[in-house]
Amino acid sequence: MKNLGLKNNVIEVxxxxxxxxEVLAVDGVTLTVLKGETLGLIGHNGAGKSTLFKMMLGLxxxxxxxxxxxxxxxxxxxxxxxxxxIGYLPENVVFYDxxxxxxxxxxxxxxxxxxxxxxxxxxxxxxxxxAATRRVDGYSxxxxxxxxxxxxxxxxxxxxxxxxxxxxxxxxxxxxxxxILHELNAQGVTVVITSHILSEIQERVQRLAVxxxxxxxxxxxxxxxxxxxxxxxxxQVRQQCPASxxxxxxxxxxxxxxxxxxxxxxxxxHRAQKMEVLRRLGTLGDALQDVVVKEPTLEDVFLGYAG
Amino acid sequence: xxxxxxxxxxxxxxxxxRDRIRNRWVIAVAIIFTAFALAITYFxxxxxxxxxxxxxxxxxxxxxxxxxxxxxxxxxxxxYDAIVGERERGSLxxxxxxPITRLELLLGKFLGLSSALASATLAGFGLVGLLLAYxxxxxxxxxxxxxxxxxxxxxxxxxxxxxxxxxxAKDRARASGGAISVWFLFVLVYDLILLGLLVLSGGSxxxxxxxxxxxxxxxxxxxxxNIFSMxxxxxxxxxxxxxxxxxxxxxxxxxxxxxxxxxxxxIALWRFK
Numbered sequence: 398m399k400n401l402g403l404k405n406n407v408i409e410v411x412x413x414x415x416x417x418x419e420v421l422a423v424d425g426v427t428l429t430v431l432k433g434e435t436l437g438l439i440g441h442n443g444a445g446k447s448t449l450f451k452m453m454l455g456l457x458x459x460x461x462x463x464x465x466x467x468x469x470x471x472x473x474x475x476x477x478x479x480x481x482x483i484g485y486l487p488e489n490v491v492f493y494d495x496x497x498x499x500x501x502x503x504x505x506x507x508x509x510x511x512x513x514x515x516x517x518x519x520x521x522x523x524x525x526x527x528a529a530t531r532r533v534d535g536y537s538x539x540x541x542x543x544x545x546x547x548x549x550x551x552x553x554x555x556x557x558x559x560x561x562x563x564x565x566x567x568x569x570x571x572x573x574x575x576x577i578l579h580e581l582n583a584q585g586v587t588v589v590i591t592s593h594i595l596s597e598i599q600e601r602v603q604r605l606a607v608x609x610x611x612x613x614x615x616x617x618x619x620x621x622x623x624x625x626x627x628x629x630x631x632x633q634v635r636q637q638c639p640a641s642x643x644x645x646x647x648x649x650x651x652x653x654x655x656x657x658x659x660x661x662x663x664x665x666x667h668r669a670q671k672m673e674v675l676r677r678l679g680t681l682g683d684a685l686q687d688v689v690v691k692e693p694t695l696e697d698v699f700l701g702y703a704g
Numbered sequence: 705x706x707x708x709x710x711x712x713x714x715x716x717x718x719x720x721x722r723d724r725i726r727n728r729w730v731i732a733v734a735i736i737f738t739a740f741a742l743a744i745t746y747f748x749x750x751x752x753x754x755x756x757x758x759x760x761x762x763x764x765x766x767x768x769x770x771x772x773x774x775x776x777x778x779x780x781x782x783x784y785d786a787i788v789g790e791r792e793r794g795s796l797x798x799x800x801x802x803p804i805t806r807l808e809l810l811l812g813k814f815l816g817l818s819s820a821l822a823s824a825t826l827a828g829f830g831l832v833g834l835l836l837a838y839x840x841x842x843x844x845x846x847x848x849x850x851x852x853x854x855x856x857x858x859x860x861x862x863x864x865x866x867x868x869x870x871x872x873a874k875d876r877a878r879a880s881g882g883a884i885s886v887w888f889l890f891v892l893v894y895d896l897i898l899l900g901l902l903v904l905s906g907g908s909x910x911x912x913x914x915x916x917x918x919x920x921x922x923x924x925x926x927x928x929x930n931i932f933s934m935x936x937x938x939x940x941x942x943x944x945x946x947x948x949x950x951x952x953x954x955x956x957x958x959x960x961x962x963x964x965x966x967x968x969x970x971i972a973l974w975r976f977k
Contacts, residue, residue, distance in 0.1 A: 454801050474707045477803045485801040491793045493719075495726060507715040508802040548798075558801075 407432045407556060407587045408453060413462030415448055415611075422448045423459070424611035435578070435588040437598045440608035446591050447488065449608065450560055453589070454485055466556065481509055484554035488561045488591075490545035494534035498525055498544050501533055502551065511552035523547045524573060538565035546574065550581075557581065559590045563597065575601055595695045619695060628693035629653040632664040632674060638684040646677050660686075712804045716812025717819065724782075724820035733778060733821070737828025740770055745832060760836065760844040764851050767829070768930045771855050772923050776862040776887055779821055783866025784883035786813045787976070788873050806976045814867050814969060821859040825852060847930075850954070854929045854961075861922040861964040862886070868968040871976045894921045919957075922964045929957050 408430035415423040423445045430436045440446045451457045453464055455471035464471045469479055492501050502516040520526045523543040528536065536544065542565045549557060557578075563571045578588060578601070592598045599605075599619050607615040607622070615622055636643060640657040647655065650673050653665035666674055671690070678685055724730050744766045787810075790796040799809060829852050837845060865886050873879035898917055918924040 451797065454797075456797055456800055477707070477805070480801065480803040483801070485798065487794060487797050487801075489794055490798065491795055493723070493795070495723060504715070504719055505798075505802065508712060508799075508804055510711075510803070 405432050406430070407467060408589070409463070409465045409468075410449070410453065411463045411465075413449070413452060413459045413464060415445075415452060415457070416460045422611050423452070425462075426608075426611075426613045428606055428613060428616055430587060430589060432587055433582065433585040434603045435582055435590060435601065437602035437605045438589060438591045438608065439593075439595065439598075439605060444608040445611040446608055447560065448611075450558060450589070450591065454483070454558055455480075481511075481552055482555045484549035484551065484557045486545045486549040486557075486559045486562050489564070490541060490548075492533045492541065492544060495532060497530050497532050498536070498540075499529040501544060502547055505548050506551050509552045515551070519547045519550055520544075522550070522577065524570075539567060539570055542566055543570065546577075550577075555586060557586060557588045557590075559588065561591055561593070563592065563594070571597065599695045623693070623695070626693075627667060628697050629665040629667055630671065630693060631691040632666070632671070632678075633687075633689040633691065634662040634664065634678060634685065635660055635687040636662060636681060636684050637686060638681060642681070642684070646680060647674065650674055650677060707805070708808060709804075712808040713812040713815065716804075716809060717816035720786075720813055720816025721819050724817070729782075730820050730824045730827070733824035734827040734831075736774075737825060738831050740774070741767060741829055741832040742835075744770060745836065760840045760848065763836070764847055764930060767851060768927060771851075771858070772926060773891055775821075775825070775855055775859045776891055776923060779859045779862035780866045780869075780883040780887055782821060783814075783817050783863045784870050784873075784879045785876060786817065786867050787870040787972075788876050788879045789870070792876055807973055810867060810871075810969060810973055810976060814863060817863050817867075818860050821863060822856045825856050825859060829855065851930055854926055854958075857958070857961045857965075858922060858926040861961060861968075862890075864965045864968040864972075868972040868975075871972040890921050890923050895924065919960050922961060925957050925961055925964070929954060929961075 406429045410426055410428050413423055413426045414421070426445075426449060438446050438449070448457070452459050453466070453471065455464075455476055458472065466476070466479055466483070469475050493504075496504065498520060499516055502519060503513050506513055506516055517526065517529060520529050523546050525540060525543050525547065528540060533541065533544065542562070546559075546562060549559065563574055566574060578590075582588065590598060590602065602619075604616065604618055605622060606613060615625065617625070634643075637660060640662070643657065643662055644655065647664070650666070650670055652670070652674075653667070654663075655665075656663050664674060675688070675690075678688060745763045787796070790799060800806070833845070833848050833852065836848060840848075866883055869882040869886060870879050873882050898914070902914070918928065
């Protein structure tokens with residue numbers, strides 16, 4: 398891999414495969430995460446996101462391939478030290494019901510050998526100070542998620558792995574979460590984040606990695622992905638003429654599809670044909686009542702890759 | 705593997721221990737032990753038409769018969785959840801993402817649970833021991849202390865087995881099934897099989913082999929540890945009385961008990977991936 402060993406690479410995943418028995422969960426993934434960047438990992442359930450995540454954290458060994466963090470393989474004695482600089486928020490995190498929020502944080506702080514008196518300020522940071530001395534079994538899902546985030550922030554991590562971090566948070570919580578993330582990013586913290594909610598992360602990540610059936614299908618900025626997929630756009634037309642007239646007008650243009658229901662027509666075509674279609678629609682004169690052009694959303698882009 | 709951080713083991717052990725104190729597990733088990741021990745010491749010789757705190761040897765013999773069922777069961781219930789519970793809850797990945805090795809996590813769990821069980825054993829039987837201390841001589845008291853120490857060892861053996869089951873089992877239901885099977889095997893079935901072999905072979909089935917087979921069952925070792933000092937009550941026990949004096953050194957038996965603690969934990973570590 399050409400970038401391997403460069404100083405700017407924090408995480409290097411090279412040609413990684415993972416078999417669970419006969420099942421191939423991760424199929425030859427190669428990617429690098431740069432220092433201080435936020436990388437979004439997207440894919441459907443079972444696409445191999447969590448497996449890849451766990452391999453990057455050294456929780457499960459890859460069947461073959463190499464994963465390095467800061468140039469250190471993610472296993473063995475040297476990686477133990479590195480773990481102190483890594484924060485991890487698992488998906489659907491569950492804590493010990495009989496501990497309070499503060500005790501939970503102190504337990505993990507002890508394991509990470511960071512100072513106990515940093516725990517309460519962290520709870521304040523994630524908006525849980527009021528519940529610090531309450532037992533976790535009385536916490537709502539959103540509160541547990543906030544506690545999980547506080548846990549991931551213990552010991553000023555340089556790298557954060559966040560698996561579906563905003564699950565269960567209300568819009569206010571999501572906003573606060575990304576505000577903290579932004580602040581950390583500004584301090585040069587590297588973040589790998591997964592989410593199902595694309596509209597939520599598309600503005601907040603520098604690059605997206607799309608996984609499908611264990612393969613890395615695409616890697617790049619949102620704009621790069623959008624351009625490379627070239628999904629058809631949809632032109633919605635309201636008109637007062639027979640369907641045959643409309644078909645006649647558009648006969649010579651290359652369309653993906655054309656469907657007419659009543660006086661509403663849906664035209665799907667590629668960007669290159671957009672202006673040609675609009676010009677020809679103009680020839681309908683008064684029969685044309687309204688035109689709406691819909692660009693493909695990131696969800697469409699995502700489905701184009703991962704659907 | 706030589707890279708062990710004791711402080712990480714302590715953090716895990718302290719949490720496990722504090723959990724059992726907080727949910728009143730330790731106090732509940734201590735009360736059960738006290739109640740049973742009191743009942744046995746007081747009513748233990750009722751067959752002979754007397755009640756009260758009397759013969760210490762008979763008392764220990766009765767306590768051994770009780771403890772041999774109770775402690776393995778309690779230890780298995782305490783420990784079967786240790787790893788599989790974390791895995792099922794989803795907190796195992798989080799724990800393992802910390803700067804901690806699997807060995808440290810296993811040892812921490814094992815030692816924390818062991819201290820909870822040991823505290824309950826010491827508190828429960830110790831209380832009764834204090835009551836007895838007024839009635840009995842030093843030698844008998846020594847045996848009673850030996851009984852408590854071996855009871856703690858027995859608990860640790862079955863905790864070690866429970867942790868092994870907890871690592872191997874896929875889910876909690878299977879782990880509890882496995883734990884119950886371990887109990888049945890060592891506490892009920894094993895001696896019956898040995899007895900059956902002995903009867904079927906008409907006693908020809910080696911006098912030398914037989915004691916060694918007893919050493920393969922930690923419950924039997926516990927029994928042997930607690931009778932040899934008391935000649936006159938050998939008649940109370942079945943199988944263990946065919947044990948030769950050469951193998952009956954408490955140090956040797958203690959060593960075997962300790963290997964019974966180490967081996968399941970080693971298997972657990974090997975399977976813990």
